[in-house]
Amino acid sequence: MERPARIPDGVRAHLERLGEQAVHELIDFLRIPSVSALSEHRDDVRRAAEWVARRMQRAGIEHVEVLPTPLHPVVVGDWLHAPAGRPTVLVYGHFDTQPADPVELWTRPPFEPWVEGDRIYARGASDDKGNMMVPILAAQAWLQGGQGLPVNVRFIFEGQEEVGSPHLAEFVAGRRDRLACDLVVSADGGQFSEERPSLTLGTRGLCAVQIDVKGPARDLHSGTYGGTVQNPIHALVELLASMRAPDGHVLVEGFYDRVEPLSAEQRRYMAMVPHDDGAYRQAIGVRELFGEPGYSTLERQGARPTLEINGIWGGFTGEGVKTVLPSEAHAKLTCRLVKDQDPVEIQRRIEAHVERHAPRGVEVRVRRMEGLARPYAMPVDHWGNRAASDVLQEVYGREPLLLWSGGTVPLYDIFLRELGTYTVTFAFGLPDEPVHAPDEFFRISSLRRGMVAWARLFERLAHAP
Known part of the structure; x- marks a missing residue:
């Protein structure tokens, strides 16, 4: 480990x-219902952006602006007065939240925050409002309690991460000079546990399609017409079944063409992560786990691609029986x-598969959905990882585990392609804080620990690479 980070x-x-x-x-921040997916909260997302901008200005961050996009705004700012030769760090986070549904399962209203012991409960508490406040506070401590930040720092906080950051690629590409940096550090994410830190070295990409199957011009009486025309739901089920083998292997032609085998190093790091299949199974309420043979649960979770049916509908689904032969059926699919792997190429592969395997007697259409994201990975020995690892070891007293996340953060690949810089995830959410679910919370202890860790990270990065 390099020398410990010194905080004045x-x-x-x-x-x-x-x-x-x-x-x-x-x-106060959590009271703003900044739900980016719902149009009725568009003004609330803007209010959250303005709250962030005011808080950055109070911290002493300069050139703070709320900048528009075709969807939700982005807040930027900077402080660029570090001694010559010091690196420039771009801090990233997001202030939008997921919808709060199902609201009836919350203990209290999701945008009326409450504190119980060490926990602050509200939608967005952990993902990502609590986490994204931390680097602002750490920067303020350096700017108002020291002689200025030890590194140059730029900030970018967005309001559309929860809907796939659809306009951020264009935003970043158009402001390369404003966002130029040597390293991105993300405040969106978490640690392995309260006792054991972690660093995320990769995230999976994402693409989505909707499959629409059209049969007769209207719903038909199943007694009069059953057995004479193709049933769209039967056709859809047949088509979906053709895409995946019983063992979970994806059967879409060319799906694995660009997938490289897991390296021995990657498998070794994954094997070091504490994991109990029995506890995992019990926690999610299933009798047995399922997935591609030949891979561990963590390997399948973070380093193998998937094709999943997220929703399927058509025909009659109400109470009782309605003897109907439906006019149409639909399904939504996503691939991690x-x-x-290129998300557009995978969408094309699915389209070609559907064309080859479409059942007779129906019309089938594949619609490409928005929210594409490329996979992201960074080298284990990157100087940003080394610096973050040193700080986490100082703060926790233990070396961080190295993880590959099954989730998706579109901006990481965008930063790499547009700015030429890797992203280190440096955040303090914990696995039991139910993000995207009722009664989400963030620990007050994580807020305070994160402030110290970020303050140390700024100092440590001043002496890297």
Whole structure:
């Protein structure tokens, strides 16, 4: 490990003071229902952006702006007065949230935050409002409690991450000079546990399609017409079954063409991660686990591609029986993708598969959905990872585990392609904080631990690479 990160006494004292205020500020922030997926909350997403901008300005961050996109705004700012030769770090996070549904399963209203013990409950508490506040507070401690930040820092906080960041590629590409940096550090994510830190080295990509099957011009009486025309739901089920083998292997032609075998190093790191299949199975309420043979649960979860049916509908689904032969049927599919798989190419592969395997007697259409994201991976020995690893080891007293996430963060690949820089995930959410689900929460202890860790990271990066 490199030398420990040194935080001046003034910065440390300022962190203590800010820690007392931060809980109240986060509660205020969480009251804004900044749900990016719902048009009725468009003004609320804008209000959240303005809240972030004001908080950045109070921290001493300069050139703060709320910039529009065709969907939701982006907040940027910077502080670029570090000594010559110091790197420039771009800090990323998002202030939009998922919808709160099902609201009836929340203990209290999801946008009326409440505190119980060490926990702040509200939609967006962990993902990502609590986490994204932390680097702002750490920057303030350096700017107001020290002699300025030890590195140059730029900030980008977006309001559309929960809908796939559809306009961020264009936004970043059009502002390369404004966002130019040597490293991106993301405040969106978490740690392995309260006792064991982790670093995420890769995220899976994403693509989605909808399959529409059309049969007769209208719903038909199943007694009069059954056995004389193709049933669209039967046709859809047959088509979907052709896409995956019973053992989970995807049968779409060419799906695995760009998928490389897992390296021995990657498998070794994954094997070091503590995992209990029995506890995992029990936690999610299934009798047995399922997936491609030859891979561990963690390998399938983070480093293998998938094709999943997310929803299927058509015909009569109400109470009782209605003897109907439906006019149409529909399904939504998503694929999680791994290194070198291209989301547009996979959509084309699915279209070609559907064309080859479409059952007789119906019309089948594949619609490409928005929200594409490329997979992302960074080298284990990248200097940003080394710096973050050193700080996490200082803060937790244990070396971080190396993880590959099964989820998707579109911006990581966008930053790599448009800015030429890798992204280190440095956030403090924990696995039991039910993000995207009722009663989401963020720990006050994680908020305070994260402030110290970010303050140390700024100092550590001043002496890297």
